[in-house]
Amino acid sequence: ARVILQLEKQIGADNLAAVIIEPIQGEGGFIVPADGFLPAIVDWCRENGVVFIADEVQTGFARTGHMFASEIFGIEPDLITTAKGIAGGLPLAAVTGRAEIMDASHSGGLGGTYGGNPIACAAALASIDVFENDGVIERAREIGAILTERLTSIQQSDPRVGDVRGHGAMIAAEFVDPESKAPDAALTAAVAKACIAQGVVVLTCGTYGNVIRFLPPLSIGDDLLNEGLDIVAAALAAA
Known part of the structure:
Protein backbone atom coordinates (compact mmCIF):
# COMPACT_ATOMS: atom_id res chain seq x y z
CA ALA A 1 0.00 0.00 0.00
CA ARG A 2 2.87 2.36 0.82
CA VAL A 3 4.53 1.75 -2.56
CA ILE A 4 1.29 2.27 -4.46
CA LEU A 5 0.65 5.50 -2.54
CA GLN A 6 4.11 6.71 -3.52
CA LEU A 7 3.53 5.81 -7.17
CA GLU A 8 0.22 7.67 -7.21
CA LYS A 9 1.15 10.76 -5.21
CA GLN A 10 4.83 11.34 -6.01
CA ILE A 11 4.94 10.15 -9.63
CA GLY A 12 1.40 9.76 -10.91
CA ALA A 13 0.16 6.85 -12.97
CA ASP A 14 -0.16 9.06 -16.06
CA ASN A 15 3.58 9.82 -15.88
CA LEU A 16 4.64 6.20 -15.44
CA ALA A 17 5.46 3.98 -18.40
CA ALA A 18 6.63 0.89 -16.54
CA VAL A 19 7.55 -0.66 -13.21
CA ILE A 20 10.64 -2.85 -13.37
CA ILE A 21 11.49 -5.03 -10.38
CA GLU A 22 13.50 -8.10 -9.50
CA PRO A 23 11.09 -10.69 -8.04
CA ILE A 24 13.88 -11.39 -5.53
CA GLN A 25 16.46 -8.64 -5.22
CA GLY A 26 19.98 -9.63 -6.20
CA GLU A 27 22.59 -6.97 -5.43
CA GLY A 28 20.12 -5.47 -2.96
CA GLY A 29 20.66 -8.37 -0.59
CA PHE A 30 18.50 -11.26 -1.81
CA ILE A 31 15.41 -9.58 -0.40
CA VAL A 32 12.32 -11.78 -0.77
CA PRO A 33 9.14 -9.66 -1.03
CA ALA A 34 6.37 -10.13 1.48
CA ASP A 35 3.41 -12.31 0.51
CA GLY A 36 1.01 -10.37 -1.70
CA PHE A 37 3.44 -7.54 -2.49
CA LEU A 38 4.16 -8.38 -6.13
CA PRO A 39 0.58 -9.42 -7.01
CA ALA A 40 -0.65 -6.09 -5.62
CA ILE A 41 1.85 -4.15 -7.74
CA VAL A 42 0.91 -6.17 -10.84
CA ASP A 43 -2.81 -5.53 -10.24
CA TRP A 44 -2.17 -1.80 -9.83
CA CYS A 45 -0.14 -1.72 -13.05
CA ARG A 46 -2.90 -3.47 -15.00
CA GLU A 47 -5.54 -1.11 -13.62
CA ASN A 48 -3.47 1.94 -14.61
CA GLY A 49 -2.07 0.90 -17.98
CA VAL A 50 1.49 0.58 -16.66
CA VAL A 51 3.79 -2.13 -18.04
CA PHE A 52 5.07 -4.54 -15.37
CA ILE A 53 8.59 -5.78 -16.13
CA ALA A 54 10.24 -8.58 -14.15
CA ASP A 55 14.04 -8.50 -14.17
CA GLU A 56 14.90 -12.20 -13.96
CA VAL A 57 18.50 -11.89 -15.12
CA GLN A 58 19.68 -13.38 -11.81
CA THR A 59 16.58 -15.26 -10.66
CA GLY A 60 15.65 -16.87 -13.96
CA PHE A 61 16.30 -20.36 -15.31
CA ALA A 62 15.86 -22.61 -12.28
CA ARG A 63 18.01 -20.56 -9.87
CA THR A 64 15.21 -20.21 -7.31
CA GLY A 65 13.85 -23.75 -7.67
CA HIS A 66 11.37 -22.60 -10.31
CA MET A 67 12.06 -21.88 -13.95
CA PHE A 68 11.36 -18.21 -13.13
CA ALA A 69 10.95 -16.59 -9.73
CA SER A 70 7.74 -14.89 -10.87
CA GLU A 71 6.09 -18.30 -10.58
CA ILE A 72 6.78 -18.36 -6.83
CA PHE A 73 4.59 -15.29 -6.36
CA GLY A 74 1.89 -16.21 -8.87
CA ILE A 75 2.50 -13.27 -11.18
CA GLU A 76 2.69 -13.03 -14.97
CA PRO A 77 4.84 -10.09 -16.10
CA ASP A 78 4.13 -8.09 -19.25
CA LEU A 79 7.86 -8.25 -20.06
CA ILE A 80 10.66 -10.35 -18.62
CA THR A 81 14.40 -9.83 -18.99
CA THR A 82 16.75 -12.83 -18.83
CA ALA A 83 20.47 -13.57 -19.18
CA LYS A 84 23.11 -15.40 -17.09
CA GLY A 85 21.74 -18.95 -16.83
CA ILE A 86 20.05 -18.77 -20.23
CA ALA A 87 23.09 -20.07 -22.13
CA GLY A 88 25.22 -21.88 -19.57
CA GLY A 89 27.86 -19.15 -19.40
CA LEU A 90 27.92 -17.98 -23.01
CA PRO A 91 27.03 -14.30 -23.61
CA LEU A 92 23.31 -14.08 -24.29
CA ALA A 93 20.40 -12.01 -23.04
CA ALA A 94 16.73 -11.86 -23.94
CA VAL A 95 13.56 -9.83 -23.58
CA THR A 96 10.30 -11.78 -23.71
CA GLY A 97 6.85 -10.29 -23.50
CA ARG A 98 3.26 -9.98 -24.60
CA ALA A 99 2.91 -9.90 -28.37
CA GLU A 100 1.31 -6.46 -28.55
CA ILE A 101 4.30 -4.98 -26.72
CA MET A 102 7.00 -6.91 -28.59
CA ASP A 103 5.35 -6.18 -31.96
CA ALA A 104 4.91 -2.46 -31.24
CA SER A 105 8.52 -1.57 -32.01
CA HIS A 106 9.37 -0.49 -35.55
CA SER A 107 11.46 -2.83 -37.71
CA GLY A 108 14.99 -2.95 -36.30
CA GLY A 109 13.95 -0.98 -33.23
CA LEU A 110 14.43 -3.83 -30.78
CA GLY A 111 17.81 -5.52 -30.55
CA GLY A 112 20.80 -6.34 -28.42
CA THR A 113 24.51 -6.79 -28.79
CA TYR A 114 24.41 -10.52 -28.12
CA GLY A 115 20.92 -11.26 -29.35
CA GLY A 116 21.87 -12.94 -32.60
CA ASN A 117 24.97 -14.91 -31.66
CA PRO A 118 24.30 -18.35 -33.19
CA ILE A 119 26.66 -20.26 -30.88
CA ALA A 120 25.14 -18.66 -27.78
CA CYS A 121 21.64 -19.37 -29.11
CA ALA A 122 22.54 -23.03 -29.64
CA ALA A 123 23.91 -23.14 -26.08
CA ALA A 124 20.65 -21.61 -24.83
CA LEU A 125 18.56 -24.25 -26.56
CA ALA A 126 20.72 -26.99 -25.04
CA SER A 127 20.61 -25.35 -21.60
CA ILE A 128 16.83 -24.96 -21.67
CA ASP A 129 16.50 -28.63 -22.63
CA VAL A 130 18.58 -29.54 -19.57
CA PHE A 131 16.53 -27.28 -17.30
CA GLU A 132 13.30 -28.84 -18.50
CA ASN A 133 14.29 -32.50 -18.72
CA ASP A 134 17.26 -33.25 -16.46
CA GLY A 135 15.86 -32.42 -13.03
CA VAL A 136 17.79 -29.17 -12.62
CA ILE A 137 14.84 -27.31 -11.10
CA GLU A 138 14.45 -30.04 -8.49
CA ARG A 139 18.21 -29.98 -7.89
CA ALA A 140 18.05 -26.24 -7.19
CA ARG A 141 15.53 -26.96 -4.43
CA GLU A 142 17.78 -29.66 -2.96
CA ILE A 143 20.73 -27.24 -2.95
CA GLY A 144 18.53 -24.64 -1.25
CA ALA A 145 17.50 -27.10 1.44
CA ILE A 146 21.15 -27.92 2.20
CA LEU A 147 22.18 -24.26 2.25
CA THR A 148 19.27 -23.27 4.49
CA GLU A 149 19.78 -26.16 6.92
CA ARG A 150 23.50 -25.52 7.27
CA LEU A 151 23.19 -21.74 7.60
CA THR A 152 20.31 -21.86 10.10
CA SER A 153 22.30 -24.42 12.11
CA ILE A 154 25.18 -21.94 12.31
CA GLN A 155 22.70 -19.18 13.14
CA GLN A 156 21.37 -21.09 16.17
CA SER A 157 24.80 -21.15 17.79
CA ASP A 158 26.19 -17.84 16.52
CA PRO A 159 24.15 -14.65 17.07
CA ARG A 160 26.28 -12.83 14.49
CA VAL A 161 24.27 -14.58 11.79
CA GLY A 162 21.09 -12.58 11.29
CA ASP A 163 18.50 -13.36 8.65
CA VAL A 164 18.89 -16.44 6.43
CA ARG A 165 16.64 -16.13 3.40
CA GLY A 166 16.02 -16.95 -0.24
CA HIS A 167 14.54 -19.57 -2.53
CA GLY A 168 16.17 -22.56 -4.17
CA ALA A 169 19.87 -22.18 -4.89
CA MET A 170 19.67 -18.43 -4.23
CA ILE A 171 20.24 -18.13 -0.50
CA ALA A 172 21.77 -15.35 1.58
CA ALA A 173 22.92 -14.85 5.16
CA GLU A 174 23.12 -11.50 6.92
CA PHE A 175 25.89 -10.77 9.40
CA VAL A 176 25.08 -8.47 12.31
CA ASP A 177 26.36 -7.17 15.60
CA PRO A 178 25.16 -9.75 18.18
CA GLU A 179 24.05 -7.07 20.65
CA SER A 180 22.45 -4.35 18.54
CA LYS A 181 21.61 -6.49 15.48
CA ALA A 182 23.02 -3.64 13.36
CA PRO A 183 24.56 -4.66 10.02
CA ASP A 184 28.22 -5.69 10.36
CA ALA A 185 29.93 -5.01 7.03
CA ALA A 186 33.42 -5.47 8.49
CA LEU A 187 32.64 -8.99 9.71
CA THR A 188 31.06 -9.84 6.37
CA ALA A 189 34.12 -8.65 4.45
CA ALA A 190 36.44 -10.59 6.77
CA VAL A 191 34.49 -13.81 6.32
CA ALA A 192 34.38 -13.38 2.54
CA LYS A 193 38.14 -12.69 2.39
CA ALA A 194 38.91 -15.77 4.47
CA CYS A 195 36.65 -17.94 2.31
CA ILE A 196 38.28 -16.74 -0.90
CA ALA A 197 41.72 -17.45 0.55
CA GLN A 198 40.56 -21.07 1.03
CA GLY A 199 39.25 -21.36 -2.51
CA VAL A 200 35.57 -20.69 -1.89
CA VAL A 201 34.43 -17.74 -3.97
CA VAL A 202 31.66 -15.83 -2.20
CA LEU A 203 30.20 -12.42 -2.94
CA THR A 204 28.89 -9.76 -0.59
CA CYS A 205 25.83 -7.67 -1.32
CA GLY A 206 23.07 -5.66 0.34
CA THR A 207 22.46 -2.01 1.09
CA TYR A 208 24.79 -2.19 4.11
CA GLY A 209 27.33 -4.63 2.67
CA ASN A 210 26.56 -7.20 5.37
CA VAL A 211 25.12 -10.03 3.28
CA ILE A 212 26.94 -13.02 1.80
CA ARG A 213 25.08 -14.58 -1.09
CA PHE A 214 25.27 -18.19 -2.12
CA LEU A 215 24.76 -18.98 -5.81
CA ASN A 226 29.14 -29.09 2.10
CA GLU A 227 32.90 -28.67 1.82
CA GLY A 228 32.36 -25.06 0.79
CA LEU A 229 29.95 -24.49 3.67
CA ASP A 230 32.46 -26.03 6.08
CA ILE A 231 34.96 -23.39 4.98
CA VAL A 232 32.38 -20.63 5.41
CA ALA A 233 31.61 -21.87 8.93
CA ALA A 234 35.31 -22.04 9.83
CA ALA A 235 35.90 -18.55 8.44
CA LEU A 236 33.06 -17.16 10.56
CA ALA A 237 34.29 -18.96 13.67
CA ALA A 238 37.78 -17.52 13.18
CA ALA A 239 36.64 -13.97 12.41
Whole structure:
Protein backbone atom coordinates (compact mmCIF):
# COMPACT_ATOMS: atom_id res chain seq x y z
CA ALA A 1 0.00 0.00 0.00
CA ARG A 2 2.87 2.36 0.82
CA VAL A 3 4.53 1.75 -2.56
CA ILE A 4 1.29 2.27 -4.46
CA LEU A 5 0.65 5.50 -2.54
CA GLN A 6 4.11 6.71 -3.52
CA LEU A 7 3.53 5.81 -7.17
CA GLU A 8 0.22 7.67 -7.21
CA LYS A 9 1.15 10.76 -5.21
CA GLN A 10 4.83 11.34 -6.01
CA ILE A 11 4.94 10.15 -9.63
CA GLY A 12 1.40 9.76 -10.91
CA ALA A 13 0.16 6.85 -12.97
CA ASP A 14 -0.16 9.06 -16.06
CA ASN A 15 3.58 9.82 -15.88
CA LEU A 16 4.64 6.20 -15.44
CA ALA A 17 5.46 3.98 -18.40
CA ALA A 18 6.63 0.89 -16.54
CA VAL A 19 7.55 -0.66 -13.21
CA ILE A 20 10.64 -2.85 -13.37
CA ILE A 21 11.49 -5.03 -10.38
CA GLU A 22 13.50 -8.10 -9.50
CA PRO A 23 11.09 -10.69 -8.04
CA ILE A 24 13.88 -11.39 -5.53
CA GLN A 25 16.46 -8.64 -5.22
CA GLY A 26 19.98 -9.63 -6.20
CA GLU A 27 22.59 -6.97 -5.43
CA GLY A 28 20.12 -5.47 -2.96
CA GLY A 29 20.66 -8.37 -0.59
CA PHE A 30 18.50 -11.26 -1.81
CA ILE A 31 15.41 -9.58 -0.40
CA VAL A 32 12.32 -11.78 -0.77
CA PRO A 33 9.14 -9.66 -1.03
CA ALA A 34 6.37 -10.13 1.48
CA ASP A 35 3.41 -12.31 0.51
CA GLY A 36 1.01 -10.37 -1.70
CA PHE A 37 3.44 -7.54 -2.49
CA LEU A 38 4.16 -8.38 -6.13
CA PRO A 39 0.58 -9.42 -7.01
CA ALA A 40 -0.65 -6.09 -5.62
CA ILE A 41 1.85 -4.15 -7.74
CA VAL A 42 0.91 -6.17 -10.84
CA ASP A 43 -2.81 -5.53 -10.24
CA TRP A 44 -2.17 -1.80 -9.83
CA CYS A 45 -0.14 -1.72 -13.05
CA ARG A 46 -2.90 -3.47 -15.00
CA GLU A 47 -5.54 -1.11 -13.62
CA ASN A 48 -3.47 1.94 -14.61
CA GLY A 49 -2.07 0.90 -17.98
CA VAL A 50 1.49 0.58 -16.66
CA VAL A 51 3.79 -2.13 -18.04
CA PHE A 52 5.07 -4.54 -15.37
CA ILE A 53 8.59 -5.78 -16.13
CA ALA A 54 10.24 -8.58 -14.15
CA ASP A 55 14.04 -8.50 -14.17
CA GLU A 56 14.90 -12.20 -13.96
CA VAL A 57 18.50 -11.89 -15.12
CA GLN A 58 19.68 -13.38 -11.81
CA THR A 59 16.58 -15.26 -10.66
CA GLY A 60 15.65 -16.87 -13.96
CA PHE A 61 16.30 -20.36 -15.31
CA ALA A 62 15.86 -22.61 -12.28
CA ARG A 63 18.01 -20.56 -9.87
CA THR A 64 15.21 -20.21 -7.31
CA GLY A 65 13.85 -23.75 -7.67
CA HIS A 66 11.37 -22.60 -10.31
CA MET A 67 12.06 -21.88 -13.95
CA PHE A 68 11.36 -18.21 -13.13
CA ALA A 69 10.95 -16.59 -9.73
CA SER A 70 7.74 -14.89 -10.87
CA GLU A 71 6.09 -18.30 -10.58
CA ILE A 72 6.78 -18.36 -6.83
CA PHE A 73 4.59 -15.29 -6.36
CA GLY A 74 1.89 -16.21 -8.87
CA ILE A 75 2.50 -13.27 -11.18
CA GLU A 76 2.69 -13.03 -14.97
CA PRO A 77 4.84 -10.09 -16.10
CA ASP A 78 4.13 -8.09 -19.25
CA LEU A 79 7.86 -8.25 -20.06
CA ILE A 80 10.66 -10.35 -18.62
CA THR A 81 14.40 -9.83 -18.99
CA THR A 82 16.75 -12.83 -18.83
CA ALA A 83 20.47 -13.57 -19.18
CA LYS A 84 23.11 -15.40 -17.09
CA GLY A 85 21.74 -18.95 -16.83
CA ILE A 86 20.05 -18.77 -20.23
CA ALA A 87 23.09 -20.07 -22.13
CA GLY A 88 25.22 -21.88 -19.57
CA GLY A 89 27.86 -19.15 -19.40
CA LEU A 90 27.92 -17.98 -23.01
CA PRO A 91 27.03 -14.30 -23.61
CA LEU A 92 23.31 -14.08 -24.29
CA ALA A 93 20.40 -12.01 -23.04
CA ALA A 94 16.73 -11.86 -23.94
CA VAL A 95 13.56 -9.83 -23.58
CA THR A 96 10.30 -11.78 -23.71
CA GLY A 97 6.85 -10.29 -23.50
CA ARG A 98 3.26 -9.98 -24.60
CA ALA A 99 2.91 -9.90 -28.37
CA GLU A 100 1.31 -6.46 -28.55
CA ILE A 101 4.30 -4.98 -26.72
CA MET A 102 7.00 -6.91 -28.59
CA ASP A 103 5.35 -6.18 -31.96
CA ALA A 104 4.91 -2.46 -31.24
CA SER A 105 8.52 -1.57 -32.01
CA HIS A 106 9.37 -0.49 -35.55
CA SER A 107 11.46 -2.83 -37.71
CA GLY A 108 14.99 -2.95 -36.30
CA GLY A 109 13.95 -0.98 -33.23
CA LEU A 110 14.43 -3.83 -30.78
CA GLY A 111 17.81 -5.52 -30.55
CA GLY A 112 20.80 -6.34 -28.42
CA THR A 113 24.51 -6.79 -28.79
CA TYR A 114 24.41 -10.52 -28.12
CA GLY A 115 20.92 -11.26 -29.35
CA GLY A 116 21.87 -12.94 -32.60
CA ASN A 117 24.97 -14.91 -31.66
CA PRO A 118 24.30 -18.35 -33.19
CA ILE A 119 26.66 -20.26 -30.88
CA ALA A 120 25.14 -18.66 -27.78
CA CYS A 121 21.64 -19.37 -29.11
CA ALA A 122 22.54 -23.03 -29.64
CA ALA A 123 23.91 -23.14 -26.08
CA ALA A 124 20.65 -21.61 -24.83
CA LEU A 125 18.56 -24.25 -26.56
CA ALA A 126 20.72 -26.99 -25.04
CA SER A 127 20.61 -25.35 -21.60
CA ILE A 128 16.83 -24.96 -21.67
CA ASP A 129 16.50 -28.63 -22.63
CA VAL A 130 18.58 -29.54 -19.57
CA PHE A 131 16.53 -27.28 -17.30
CA GLU A 132 13.30 -28.84 -18.50
CA ASN A 133 14.29 -32.50 -18.72
CA ASP A 134 17.26 -33.25 -16.46
CA GLY A 135 15.86 -32.42 -13.03
CA VAL A 136 17.79 -29.17 -12.62
CA ILE A 137 14.84 -27.31 -11.10
CA GLU A 138 14.45 -30.04 -8.49
CA ARG A 139 18.21 -29.98 -7.89
CA ALA A 140 18.05 -26.24 -7.19
CA ARG A 141 15.53 -26.96 -4.43
CA GLU A 142 17.78 -29.66 -2.96
CA ILE A 143 20.73 -27.24 -2.95
CA GLY A 144 18.53 -24.64 -1.25
CA ALA A 145 17.50 -27.10 1.44
CA ILE A 146 21.15 -27.92 2.20
CA LEU A 147 22.18 -24.26 2.25
CA THR A 148 19.27 -23.27 4.49
CA GLU A 149 19.78 -26.16 6.92
CA ARG A 150 23.50 -25.52 7.27
CA LEU A 151 23.19 -21.74 7.60
CA THR A 152 20.31 -21.86 10.10
CA SER A 153 22.30 -24.42 12.11
CA ILE A 154 25.18 -21.94 12.31
CA GLN A 155 22.70 -19.18 13.14
CA GLN A 156 21.37 -21.09 16.17
CA SER A 157 24.80 -21.15 17.79
CA ASP A 158 26.19 -17.84 16.52
CA PRO A 159 24.15 -14.65 17.07
CA ARG A 160 26.28 -12.83 14.49
CA VAL A 161 24.27 -14.58 11.79
CA GLY A 162 21.09 -12.58 11.29
CA ASP A 163 18.50 -13.36 8.65
CA VAL A 164 18.89 -16.44 6.43
CA ARG A 165 16.64 -16.13 3.40
CA GLY A 166 16.02 -16.95 -0.24
CA HIS A 167 14.54 -19.57 -2.53
CA GLY A 168 16.17 -22.56 -4.17
CA ALA A 169 19.87 -22.18 -4.89
CA MET A 170 19.67 -18.43 -4.23
CA ILE A 171 20.24 -18.13 -0.50
CA ALA A 172 21.77 -15.35 1.58
CA ALA A 173 22.92 -14.85 5.16
CA GLU A 174 23.12 -11.50 6.92
CA PHE A 175 25.89 -10.77 9.40
CA VAL A 176 25.08 -8.47 12.31
CA ASP A 177 26.36 -7.17 15.60
CA PRO A 178 25.16 -9.75 18.18
CA GLU A 179 24.05 -7.07 20.65
CA SER A 180 22.45 -4.35 18.54
CA LYS A 181 21.61 -6.49 15.48
CA ALA A 182 23.02 -3.64 13.36
CA PRO A 183 24.56 -4.66 10.02
CA ASP A 184 28.22 -5.69 10.36
CA ALA A 185 29.93 -5.01 7.03
CA ALA A 186 33.42 -5.47 8.49
CA LEU A 187 32.64 -8.99 9.71
CA THR A 188 31.06 -9.84 6.37
CA ALA A 189 34.12 -8.65 4.45
CA ALA A 190 36.44 -10.59 6.77
CA VAL A 191 34.49 -13.81 6.32
CA ALA A 192 34.38 -13.38 2.54
CA LYS A 193 38.14 -12.69 2.39
CA ALA A 194 38.91 -15.77 4.47
CA CYS A 195 36.65 -17.94 2.31
CA ILE A 196 38.28 -16.74 -0.90
CA ALA A 197 41.72 -17.45 0.55
CA GLN A 198 40.56 -21.07 1.03
CA GLY A 199 39.25 -21.36 -2.51
CA VAL A 200 35.57 -20.69 -1.89
CA VAL A 201 34.43 -17.74 -3.97
CA VAL A 202 31.66 -15.83 -2.20
CA LEU A 203 30.20 -12.42 -2.94
CA THR A 204 28.89 -9.76 -0.59
CA CYS A 205 25.83 -7.67 -1.32
CA GLY A 206 23.07 -5.66 0.34
CA THR A 207 22.46 -2.01 1.09
CA TYR A 208 24.79 -2.19 4.11
CA GLY A 209 27.33 -4.63 2.67
CA ASN A 210 26.56 -7.20 5.37
CA VAL A 211 25.12 -10.03 3.28
CA ILE A 212 26.94 -13.02 1.80
CA ARG A 213 25.08 -14.58 -1.09
CA PHE A 214 25.27 -18.19 -2.12
CA LEU A 215 24.76 -18.98 -5.81
CA PRO A 216 26.41 -22.38 -6.32
CA PRO A 217 26.33 -24.03 -9.76
CA LEU A 218 23.17 -26.07 -10.16
CA SER A 219 25.42 -28.97 -11.17
CA ILE A 220 27.31 -28.97 -7.84
CA GLY A 221 27.36 -32.19 -5.81
CA ASP A 222 26.48 -32.45 -2.13
CA ASP A 223 30.08 -33.20 -1.09
CA LEU A 224 31.52 -30.10 -2.74
CA LEU A 225 28.65 -27.93 -1.49
CA ASN A 226 29.14 -29.09 2.10
CA GLU A 227 32.90 -28.67 1.82
CA GLY A 228 32.36 -25.06 0.79
CA LEU A 229 29.95 -24.49 3.67
CA ASP A 230 32.46 -26.03 6.08
CA ILE A 231 34.96 -23.39 4.98
CA VAL A 232 32.38 -20.63 5.41
CA ALA A 233 31.61 -21.87 8.93
CA ALA A 234 35.31 -22.04 9.83
CA ALA A 235 35.90 -18.55 8.44
CA LEU A 236 33.06 -17.16 10.56
CA ALA A 237 34.29 -18.96 13.67
CA ALA A 238 37.78 -17.52 13.18
CA ALA A 239 36.64 -13.97 12.41
